[in-house]
Each structure stands twice: as structure tokens, then as C-alpha cells.
Amino acid sequence: xxxxxxxxxxxxxxKVVEPLKVTDREYREKCMQEAGYNxxxxxxxxxxxxxxxxxxxxxxxxxQWAGMMLGDEAYAGSKNFYYLEENVQKYYGYKYLVPTHQGxxxxxxxxxxxxxxxxxxxGNMYFTTTRLHQELAGGTFVDVIIDEAHDSACDHPFKxxxxxxxxxxxxxxxxxxxxxYITVGATVNMAGGQPVSMANIKAVSELAHKNxxxxxxxxxxxxxxxxxxxxxxxxxxxxxxxxxxxxxASYSDAATMSGKxxxxxxxxxxxxxxxxxxxxxxxxxxxxxxxxxxYGGLAGRDMEAMxxxxxxxxxxxxxxxxxxxxxxxxxxxxxxxxxxxWPVGGHAVFLDAKRFYDHIPQEQYPAQALAADLYIASxxxxxxxxxxxxxxxxxxxxxxKPKLELVRLTIPRRVYTQxxxxxxxxxxxxxxxxxxxxxxxxxxxxxxxxxxxQARFERM
Ligand code: PM9
Numbered sequence: 001x002x003x004x005x006x007x008x009x010x011x012x013x014x015k016v017v018e019p020l021k022v023t024d025r026e027y028r029e030k031c032m033q034e035a036g037y038n039x040x041x042x043x044x045x046x047x048x049x050x051x052x053x054x055x056x057x058x059x060x061x062x063x064q065w066a067g068m069m070l071g072d073e074a075y076a077g078s079k080n081f082y083y084l085e086e087n088v089q090k091y092y093g094y095k096y097l098v099p100t101h102q103g104x105x106x107x108x109x110x111x112x113x114x115x116x117x118x119x120x121x122x123g124n125m126y127f128t129t130t131r132l133h134q135e136l137a138g139g140t141f142v143d144v145i146i147d148e149a150h151d152s153a154c155d156h157p158f159k160x161x162x163x164x165x166x167x168x169x170x171x172x173x174x175x176x177x178x179x180x181y182i183t184v185g186a187t188v189n190m191a192g193g194q195p196v197s198m199a200n201i202k203a204v205s206e207l208a209h210k211n212x213x214x215x216x217x218x219x220x221x222x223x224x225x226x227x228x229x230x231x232x233x234x235x236x237x238x239x240x241x242x243x244x245x246x247x248x249a250s251y252s253d254a255a256t257m258s259g260k261x262x263x264x265x266x267x268x269x270x271x272x273x274x275x276x277x278x279x280x281x282x283x284x285x286x287x288x289x290x291x292x293x294x295y296g297g298l299a300g301r302d303m304e305a306m307x308x309x310x311x312x313x314x315x316x317x318x319x320x321x322x323x324x325x326x327x328x329x330x331x332x333x334x335x336x337x338x339x340x341x342w343p344v345g346g347h348a349v350f351l352d353a354k355r356f357y358d359h360i361p362q363e364q365y366p367a368q369a370l371a372a373d374l375y376i377a378s379x380x381x382x383x384x385x386x387x388x389x390x391x392x393x394x395x396x397x398x399x400x401k402p403k404l405e406l407v408r409l410t411i412p413r414r415v416y417t418q419x420x421x422x423x424x425x426x427x428x429x430x431x432x433x434x435x436x437x438x439x440x441x442x443x444x445x446x447x448x449x450x451x452x453x454q455a456r457f458e459r460m
Contacts, residue, residue, distance in 0.1 A: 005331070008320065008321055008324045009321065010321045010325075010414070011315075011317040011318055011321055012061070012318075012414065015062060020048055020049070021045055021046070021048065022048060022379070023046060023048065023379055025376060025377070027046075028046070028375060028376050028379060029376050031043070031046045031375075032372050032375055032376050036444070036445065036455070036456025036457055036458075037368065037369070037372040037441050037456070037457035037458070037459070038368070038372075038452075038454070038455055038456060038457060039052060039371050039372065039375055039381050039382065039383060039384070040052070040383070040452070040453050040454065041454070041456070042375065042381060046379075047375070047379060047380075047381045048378065048379030048380060049378075049379065049380045049381070049416065049420050049423065049424055050381050050412070051348075051380060051381060051382050051383075051408075051409040051410050051411065051412075051424065052381045052382065052383050052410065053383060053408075053410050053412075054261055054347045054348065054410045054411060054412050054413060055258065055260045055261055056102075056260035056265070056266045056267055057266075057412035057413075057415060058260070058261075058264045058265060058266065058309075058412055058413040058414060058415065059264075059412070059413065059414040059415045060264060060265065060266070060305060060309070061264070061308075061312060061414075063308055063312065064264065064265070064304075064305045064308045064309055064312070065305075067301070067304040067305055067307075067308045068301040068304065068305055069301075070301070070304055071299055071300040071301025071302075071304055072300040073299060073300045073301070074300070075292060075295075076292055076294055077294055078294055078295060078300040078303065079300075080300040080301070080303040080304040080307065081099065081294040081295060081300070081303055083303070083304065083307045084097065084099065084270075084303045084304075084306060084307040085097045086307075087307045087310045087311065088270065088272050088310075091242065091245060091246070091310055091314055092219065092222075092245065092246070092249045092255060092272060093246050093249050093250055094249065094254070094255060094272035094273060094274055095272075095273070095274045095276075095279075096272065096273050096274070096276070096279035097270055097271075097272050098270060098271050098272075098273075098279070098282045098283060098286050098293055098296055099268070099269070099270045099286075099290075099293075099294075099295060099296030099297070099298050099303060100268075100269045100270055100271060100286070100290050100296045100297055100298075101267065101268070101269065101290055101291075101296065101297030101298060102258055102259075102260055102267060102268065102269040103129065103220055103256060103257060103258025103259075103260070103269045104129040104133065104258075104269075105269055105289065105290050105296070105297060106256035106257060106258075106269050106270060106271035107129055107130050107133040107134075107256050108133050108136075108289065109271060109282050109285045109286060109289065109290075110216065110254065110256055110271050110282070111133040111134050111136070111137040111139065112133075112137050112285065113278060113281045113282055113285065114180050114181055114214070114216075114278070115134060115137035115138060115139040115180040116138060116180070117137075117138030117139075118138060118178065119138070119139045119140075119178055119179065119180040120139065120140050120141075120142050120170060120174050120178055120179050120180065121134045121139045121140070121141050121142065121179075121180050121181065121182070121183060122141075122142045122143075122144040122162075122166075122167055122170055122179065122182045122183070123141060123142070123143065123144065123145075123182065123183035123184070123185065124143075124144060124145040124149070124160055124161065124162045124183070124184055124185055124188055124191075124196065125143055125145040125149060125160075125185065125188050125189075125190050125191050126141055126143060126190060126390075127185060127189055127190060127218065128190075128389055128391070128450055128452070129450065130183060130185075130218065130256075132449060132450060134180075135394050139180055140394075142170055143166075144162050144163055144166040144167045144170065144182070145159075145160065145161070145162060145163065145166075145188065145191065146159065146161045146162070146163045147163070149161075149188065149191040149194060150191075150402075150403040150404060151403070152192070152339070152340075152341045152342065152350070152352045152354075152355070152404060152406070153339075153342055153352075154342075155342055155343060157195075157197075157228075157232045157233075157343070158194070158195055158196060158197040158200060158228075158232070158233075159188070159191055159192070159194035159195075159343075160185070160186070160187060160188035160191055160194040160195050160196040160225075161196055161197055161200040162182070162184060162196070162200060162201075162204045164203055164204065164207060167182065167204065167207060167208075168207060171207075171211050171213070176211040176212055176213055177212075179211070179213050181208075181213060181214040181215065181216045181253075181254075182204060182208050182213060182214075182215055182216070183216050183217075183218055184196060184201055184204060184215060184216070184217050184218065184252065185217075185218035185220070186217065186218060186219060186220070186221050186222035186224070186225035186248070187221040187222075187224045187225045187228070187345060187346040187347065189220075189221070189347075190385060190389070190402075190404070191341075191345075191404070192341030192345045192348075192350040192404070192406065193221070193224075193326075193344075193345020193346040193347045193348050193350070194341075194343075194345050195224075195225045195228035195229065195232075195345075195346065196225060197229065197232075197233050198229050198233055198236065198244070198247065198248060199233070201215075201217075201248060201251045201252070202251050204251070205251035205252065214253040214254065214275075215251060215252040215253050215254075216252060216253065216254045216255065216256065217248075217249060217252035217254070217255040217256075218255070218256055218257075219249065219255040219256070219257045219262075219272075220256075220257060220258040220261050220262065221261050221262050221346055221347055222245060222248060222249065222255075222262065223241065223245055223262040223313050223314055223319065224262060224319065224322070224323065224346035224347060225248065225346065226241045226244040226245045226248060226319075227241060227316075227319040227320070227322075227323050227346070228323075228346065229244050229248070230244055230316075240316060241314050241315070241316050241319055242314050245314065253273065253274055253275060254271065254272065254273040254274065254275070254278065255271070255272045255273075256269075256270075256271050257269050257270045257271070257272070259306045259309070261347065262313050263306050263309040263310050263313055264309035264312055264313050264413055264414070265302065265305045265306045265309050266305075267298070267302055268298055268302050268303065268305070268306040270296070322413060323346055325411055325416075325418070325421070326344060326345070326346065326347065326348065326349060326411050327344045328418065328421055329344075329349050329409065329411070329421040329424060329425055330344030330349040331344070332421075332422075332425040333349060333351075333425055333428055333429070336425070336429045336432070337432075338351065338356070338428055338429060338432050339351065339352040339355035339356055340352060341404070341406065347410055347411065348408045348409055348410040348411060349408075349409045349411075350385065350404075350406040350407065350408050350409070351367075351370060351382070351406060351407040351408075351409065351428065352404075352405070352406060353366040353367035353369075353370045353386060353405045353406060353407055354366065354405040356370055356407075356432060356435060357369065357370055357435060357438050357440075359436065359438075360438065360439070360440040361440070362386070362387050362401055362405055363387075363440075364440025364441060364442070364460055365384070365386070365387060365388055365440060365441045365442075365443070365457065366386070366405055366440060367384045367385065367386035367387070367388070367405045367406055367407050368384045368386070368388050368441055368457060369438060369439065369440055369441050370382075370407045370431075370438070371383060371384050371407045372441070372457075373431060373438055374407070374427065374428065374431055377427055377430065377431050378423075378424075378427035378431075380409070380423075380424050380427055380428075382407045382408055382409045382410070383407065383408045383410065383452075384406075384407060384408075384452060385404070385406040385407070385408045386402060386404065386405035386406055386407075387399060387400070387401055387402060387405060388443075388451060388452045388455060389452045390402045391450070391451055391452075409424065409428075439459055439460050440460045441457040441458065441459060441460060442457060442458055442460055443455055443456070443457055444456050444457060444458050
């Protein structure tokens, strides 16, 4: 056998396994119909390979599980909190920490603390929960990502970058005092897991700070972003992930974090800041919405697992295997001519439903249909990331029509083997061969907030 790419292997071995249920097509057809053609409404026991999300679906290590036994479940002053605080300071460099039950808890509080009604919040592409919390605080999100990010085929190494001209134009148009802060999301989720370069975040920071504007990092996948900088950016090849992450975060004033991704846990998050006044406000709010400031909605054991996950995720060999596993699936699909977002991102392979189902108009939800069809054909569960996820304009009520109409095949960390990815690739390729038979969907139930989670559909 000839290797076309240098092989890699996971720097760990399997100690505990969880059986998977294999079902037939007829059964899955019934499940999907009952779920209203929404993969979020399936029962997980009916899913064979679950690529819905990398959020909270990670496999913890023996070191993390051992840490769970050391949970200090005191109401106040848990020792696990202080350990987590120490690690956030060490790996990210922020001064103050407020734990939260997950990322949106952090987004909620930071948005309420920094946004006044009528303000604008620029960011490198929207994220569903982030934008909603900004809007609920009275703000308006403005997309300032580079144009290349909206083009699934454009081969740019840092498609997550902020377009400095777009950011500066917004400041000139509305005035710096109307800009609450700028959010820089690392390995931009909705763009296909695309990284931000060090040079870009540095330049964003300079422009923002010159105008008295704070920079908030969505650090949810910042470690994965650090790996791309190490691989792709001049001058970082010989730096460790730890060094790169510290420098990256140093260009921001605060961070919101969903620990359920990078940090290899099943639940947890935090908001971290450098500014004492903002910290004080967050510490006031956390006791109302999440819990005391030394647990923020988490058990002591969860904070311990997150602190330990941070130490494991920052290791270069772990991250190389993580990113290469995602690339493995992406490369097979790309080689077979399946349209995917290119380059392959950090946490998922994104199928381009506009090109995959080019006969289904966006109003008939091609990505939603593709995710449903993939499940019915194979038991593999992905997630729609297109017009359904984008929702409606809060002023006009009209549907946003994003350029990217995608199905995300998200790889949970340390969970699946290369064989699971081979099975996934095989089924996606088969579906692609039969793509012309596919039909669109119509929405028959639409919830008020974050509609993609609970919306229901019927076949056209
Ligand atoms: N991301 C994801 O599957 C989980 C729910 S949304 C479908 O990708 C970023 C960049 C995220 C994110 C969640 C959150 C919110 C903030 N920023 O889910 O509340 O990808 O912990 O984090 C999801 P929580």
C-alpha cells in the first residue's frame, strides 16, 4: 500500500466503549418524519454516528475522570474554582474569571454588561447564540468578516479574519461611542471552522483600542485556532500552542468561552476579563442568573474536569491528531468531488448544500433536507448551518439568506475512529451520486428564538 499522505495516530488509546445501535432505512425514515425533518429532534439512541455537534460530546480522559472525584462541592470557595482560575490565567492570560454553566451564560452576562440599546456590535460572522444575546441587550450585530469567508470554495488560509476596512467604516459611520465592542470568534464556526491569523487579531486590537473599543474573544475554539497559526502563519512554526494561545488572547480585553468544545468536557463555560469594573458587574450578575461567583452554575467536579481538559487540549500532539482527523474526512470527500467548504476547518467538515443540491432553491431549505437525507440513508447525524440557522432580521422579520448553505459534520473530540469517518464518507459520497432525486422542505413550525433547534418541516 502506498501512502499518499503521511499517517498520524491519536496520542491516546481507548479504555471505555459505548455500544452504537444500527438501524435500517425504514426505521430511520419513520424517526425522521416524527422529528419533523430536524436532526435536533431525533433521539440520540436512534443515531449511529453522531456528528451533530462537537459541543459537550467530548470523551474525557482518565485524568479528567479522576479529577471528578476530587470535586469540592462546597457552596462557596470551592478549591476547583481556584484551580480553574489559575489555569485560565496561565493559558489565556486574563486576570479575572467568572464561571458559567456554558457559553451562552457568558454571552448573556457580557452582552448585558457592555451593550446599551442602540449600540452596534461588529464581529467576524454571526454566531446564533452570540447574536441573539447581543440583540436581546438592545444591540445590532454587524458582520465585518472578510468577503472570502462567504465563499465556500475560496482557498484563503485565514478565512476567519476581520476586514479592517469594514470595521473602520462602521466606526466612521456610527461613531466609536456607539460600538459596544468587537467580537473576534476563533476558528469561525459559521464560516466552516476557519481560523483568524495572529496578524489580523493584532491589527483589530490596535484599531479598536485606538478608538477606545474593547475586543472580546469568543475563545470557544481558540486552541484549535492556535494550531492553524502554528501550521500556516510565518514565524509561528517553532512556537508551542501554549505560547501562541497566550499571544492570541493578549490582543483581547475579555473572552466568552464554551468549555464544551476546546476544553474536552461535557458541560461548562466562563467569561474572563482584564478590567476590574467589568468583572465587578459580571460578579453582580452571575449570582442572579447562574450561581455564586465561585461556581457559576457548575458543580465543583465540572470545574476540575474543565481545568484539567485545558491542560490536555493545549498539547501539540493532541491538537495535531484532532485537526488531522477532521482533515482526513474532508480530504476523502473533496477527492471524491463532493462540494465542501475549503480549506477544511478545525472542528467539522461542512457540506456545501447549495452545490450538493443545486436543484433545490434556498427557500426550500436544501441544507436542512440534506441533513435529513443523510440520516435516513445512513444513520449519520449532521446539522443544518444555513438559512434555518440564520433566522430572521429582528427589525423587518424577513429571513436572512446567507451565502453559505451548509450541513456540518462535526467531529466530537476523542470519540470516533477513522473507520467511523470512512463509513461517513462512503455514505455522503453515495448520497451525492443520487443527489438529483432529492426534494426540498417547507417549514411548518417556527419557534421564536434560535429556530433551528426546534423548527419542524414537511417534504415538498
Ligand atoms: N456552539 C455548536 O454546536 C452548540 C450549540 S449551537 C448549535 O457549534 C460559539 C462559537 C459556539 C457556541 C456553541 C457558543 C455557545 C458560543 N460560541 O453552546 O452555550 O460554537 O456552550 O456555547 C454549538 P454553548
